Amino acid sequence: MGSVVIDRRGFELLIAALQSRDYKVVAPTARDGAIAYDEIGGVSDLPAGLTDEQEAGSYRLWCRDDDALFGYAVGPQSWKRYLFEPKTVVFRAQRVERVGFVRAGPSDAAPRYAFVGVRSCEIAAIGIQDRVFLGGSHADPHYRARRDAFIVAVQCGEPGGTCFCASMRTGPRAEAGFDLALTEIVAGDRHEFVVEVGSSRGDDLLGQVPSRPADSSDLGAARAVTDSASERMGRRLDADGLPERLAAVLEHSHWDQVASRCLGCTSCTLVCPTCFCSRVSDTTDLKGLEATRTRTWDSCFTLGHSYLHGGSVRSTIRDRYRQWLTHKLSTWVAQFGTSGCVGCGRCITWCPVGIDITVEVQALLAPLGPGRPTVSPGAGAPVEPAAPAEVPR
Amino acid sequence: MLAERVSEPMEPQPYRVIEVRHETADVVTFTIEPTPGIASMDALPGQFNMLWAFGVGEVPISLSGLRPGGVLVHTVRSVGTVSEALTRLHSGEIVGVRGPFGRGWEVETAEGDDIVVVAGGIGFAPLRPVVEHALANRSAFGRVVVLVGARRPEEMIFDEDLLRWAVATDDIAVEVTVDAAGHDWSGHVGVVTELVGRARFDARHAVAFVCGPEVMMRFATRSLQERGVPLGRIRLSAERNMHCAVAHCGHCQLGEYIICRDGPVFDAARLLPLLTVRGR
Numbered sequence: 001m002g003s004v005v006i007d008r009r010g011f012e013l014l015i016a017a018l019q020s021r022d023y024k025v026v027a028p029t030a031r032d033g034a035i036a037y038d039e040i041g042g043v044s045d046l047p048a049g050l051t052d053e054q055e056a057g058s059y060r061l062w063c064r065d066d067d068a069l070f071g072y073a074v075g076p077q078s079w080k081r082y083l084f085e086p087k088t089v090v091f092r093a094q095r096v097e098r099v100g101f102v103r104a105g106p107s108d109a110a111p112r113y114a115f116v117g118v119r120s121c122e123i124a125a126i127g128i129q130d131r132v133f134l135g136g137s138h139a140d141p142h143y144r145a146r147r148d149a150f151i152v153a154v155q156c157g158e159p160g161g162t163c164f165c166a167s168m169r170t171g172p173r174a175e176a177g178f179d180l181a182l183t184e185i186v187a188g189d190r191h192e193f194v195v196e197v198g199s200s201r202g203d204d205l206l207g208q209v210p211s212r213p214a215d216s217s218d219l220g221a222a223r224a225v226t227d228s229a230s231e232r233m234g235r236r237l238d239a240d241g242l243p244e245r246l247a248a249v250l251e252h253s254h255w256d257q258v259a260s261r262c263l264g265c266t267s268c269t270l271v272c273p274t275c276f277c278s279r280v281s282d283t284t285d286l287k288g289l290e291a292t293r294t295r296t297w298d299s300c301f302t303l304g305h306s307y308l309h310g311g312s313v314r315s316t317i318r319d320r321y322r323q324w325l326t327h328k329l330s331t332w333v334a335q336f337g338t339s340g341c342v343g344c345g346r347c348i349t350w351c352p353v354g355i356d357i358t359v360e361v362q363a364l365l366a367p368l369g370p371g372r373p374t375v376s377p378g379a380g381a382p383v384e385p386a387a388p389a390e391v392p393r
Numbered sequence: 394m395l396a397e398r399v400s401e402p403m404e405p406q407p408y409r410v411i412e413v414r415h416e417t418a419d420v421v422t423f424t425i426e427p428t429p430g431i432a433s434m435d436a437l438p439g440q441f442n443m444l445w446a447f448g449v450g451e452v453p454i455s456l457s458g459l460r461p462g463g464v465l466v467h468t469v470r471s472v473g474t475v476s477e478a479l480t481r482l483h484s485g486e487i488v489g490v491r492g493p494f495g496r497g498w499e500v501e502t503a504e505g506d507d508i509v510v511v512a513g514g515i516g517f518a519p520l521r522p523v524v525e526h527a528l529a530n531r532s533a534f535g536r537v538v539v540l541v542g543a544r545r546p547e548e549m550i551f552d553e554d555l556l557r558w559a560v561a562t563d564d565i566a567v568e569v570t571v572d573a574a575g576h577d578w579s580g581h582v583g584v585v586t587e588l589v590g591r592a593r594f595d596a597r598h599a600v601a602f603v604c605g606p607e608v609m610m611r612f613a614t615r616s617l618q619e620r621g622v623p624l625g626r627i628r629l630s631a632e633r634n635m636h637c638a639v640a641h642c643g644h645c646q647l648g649e650y651i652i653c654r655d656g657p658v659f660d661a662a663r664l665l666p667l668l669t670v671r672g673r
């Protein structure tokens with residue numbers, strides 16, 4: 001299963017081949033001023049010639065000077081909305097005389113998905129959610145039924161301003177977890193895709209598309225795309241020993257400092273591809289004869305999340321931001337055996353006040369005492385600590 | 394490569410209420426059995442079930458008794474919508490059950506040792522099976538000491554059991570206390586942790602089982618430590634908001650633990666450091 005090269009027409013045939021095999025093909029599209037996943041009819045629905053600019057609290061689409069189909073980083077959505085849907089009916093029951101109630105659904109016919117344009121960080125994020133939903137003693141049947149999706153990865157050439165997958169060792173190059181992986185090569189008149197094969201069904205599908213074997217210069221060009229992306233990450237995070245280092249700063253005053261900016265809006269948790277919290281609610285029809293149990297995305301930023309009779313355990317924003325950040329980067333490891341963060345940068349971009357996980361970690365772990373770097377709140381320059389603010393006279 | 398069908402962990406099974414006992418003004422104990430065709434569960438002391446009031450909601454409730462033939466006992470205090478609906482169940486009615494979940498008290502690992510049970514309020518519910526297990530296997534354990542606290546005499550649950558155990562003085566030492574009482578109360582007044590200091594047991598060869606409000610558990614742990622019981626031999630049952638009980642919903646996290654999966658029973662050496670960080 002050596003790598004091959006296909007051209008743009010070949011890519012169109014690849015999508016058509018997926019469709020002819022009854023896959024519902026979902027891919028990036030441009031919608032409402034952002035890159036958003038949606039079912040596509042064909043390659044013409046992809047955001048050709050667009051790129052994005054991302055910073056803490058800001059996102060813009062711009063035109064590129066080429067026709068690249070994948071020349072942008074991740075948008076606000078992640079594939080979790082297809083595997084772990086925002087709202088799922090998990091159980092339905094009918095009230096019945098004598099036996100009390102009987103199961104009345106749901107009859108969960110999972111769509112047969114093909115995901116096109118899955119980035120390396122997203123494959124890592126799916127792997128993390130696999131451990132949550134399938135790795136324990138109770139598997140989630142809804143997630144399981146969708147998880148068989150056909151995955152066409154796209155290697156990243158254009159990291160976003162808030163990306164730090166290289167720090168988290170989840171990208172930019174996807175090495176596994178896909179059926180096929182494409183590297184888009186756009187140079188002058190050349191518009192081709194180097195395709196790596198990750199599974200036998202990927203190999204099988206590729207057999208339906210005209211291609212030529214990749215030679216060493218093709219492979220070199222593909223490698224150069226991710227190597228260069230690796231060097232242009234917008235953010236960086238020193239991930240070594242983070243679980244222990246963060247566990248030691250639970251009472252740091254910087255938590256109060258973040259809390260003074262955080263709105264508790266939950267945006268960071270909704271855009272995060274690994275966040276898995278959900279709320280389960282029961283309802284009945286008006287006659288009280290049919291009951292429905294629904295699971296909906298929840299967030300640790302809500303007061304209700306930690307509610308116990310008498311009040312919430314995490315009653316302040318400080319408690320809730322601390323829970324979120326330490327869960328992602330520290331306690332997740334003990335709970336599930338991996339970090340809970342893949343460095344996709346979404347929480348930074350989509351935070352309305354520009355709170356930046358990489359900056360907050362740096363501030364929390366900065367050595368105490370004289371010469372301690374000050375990190376200016378919301379500053380979009382996280383790689384180096386910002387210069388100390390001038391003291392007004 | 395079609396996904397194998399996985400059973401739905403969120404689906405409750407119908408159980409029938411066969412007995413209801415009003416413990417106090419707001420606490421009810423009910424005995425339930427699986428309806429015909431429903432497999433009975435093998436539950437252990439300290440484990441819990443998710444109990445579902447049809448269409449109202451589902452909450453975690455500990456097992457307060459285990460009877461032969463898959464018959465289960467639960468004791469519920471009415472504090473909100475779902476628990477209130479559960480306390481209104483009548484004999485013959487149906488309740489939905491999912492479980493059992495979590496790591497229990499593992500009483501059998503205390504064989505050969507003295508057993509010290511420290512209970513506060515509704516926290517006595519998950520501890521009753523510990524006492525029942527110890528009495529049913531009496532020769533396997535050393536002294537059995539049961540210390541129970543309630544806010545007022547009329548809020549004391551399982552009073553018939555307490556009386557019965559207290560009468561069998563050779564087998565078990567029972568001490569009760571209330572925070573406040575009128576003149577008709579002749580027993581001890583004060584917090585349950587005070588009883589720990591006076592109780593007769595061999596601290597170096599004892600295992601303590603503690604459940605109650607979080608502050609009570611912290612103070613009880615301290616009193617037990619002062620008596621010389623090592624932290625690793627004190628077991629606590631933790632409580633957090635819970636929606637799924639199968640480690641998917643994220644609500645019952647406490648630091649590195651997911652309580653429905655790793656607990657609810659923990660030894661104090663692991664749990665105490667987490668309970669002492671405010672807002673965790």
Ligand SMILES: Cc1cc2nc3c(=O)[nH]c(=O)nc-3n(C[C@H](O)[C@H](O)[C@H](O)COP(=O)(O)OP(=O)(O)OC[C@H]3O[C@@H](n4cnc5c(N)ncnc54)[C@H](O)[C@@H]3O)c2cc1C
Nearest residue numbers: 308309452453454455469470473474475476518633634635
């Ligand atoms: C492992 C475990 C064992 C328990 N065992 C017992 C028991 O044996 N007897 C008993 O009376 N109570 C027990 N509880 C507490 C009981 O679950 C709560 O009193 C109950 O959830 C309150 O729900 P509600 O709808 O009546 O109240 P509301 O205040 O209306 O609660 C709304 C929602 O908040 C959540 N919630 C509120 N309080 C709690 C709480 N204390 N714990 C968990 N979730 C909560 C629930 O999801 C509930 O649906 C136990 C809790 C846990 C975690």
Ligand code: SF4
Nearest residue numbers: 272341342344345347
């Ligand atoms: S915490 Fe932020 S950077 Fe990390 S995976 Fe979630 S959204 Fe991406």
Ligand code: SF4
Nearest residue numbers: 262263265266268351
């Ligand atoms: S960190 Fe930002 S996105 Fe997250 S809850 Fe706070 S304000 Fe909202």
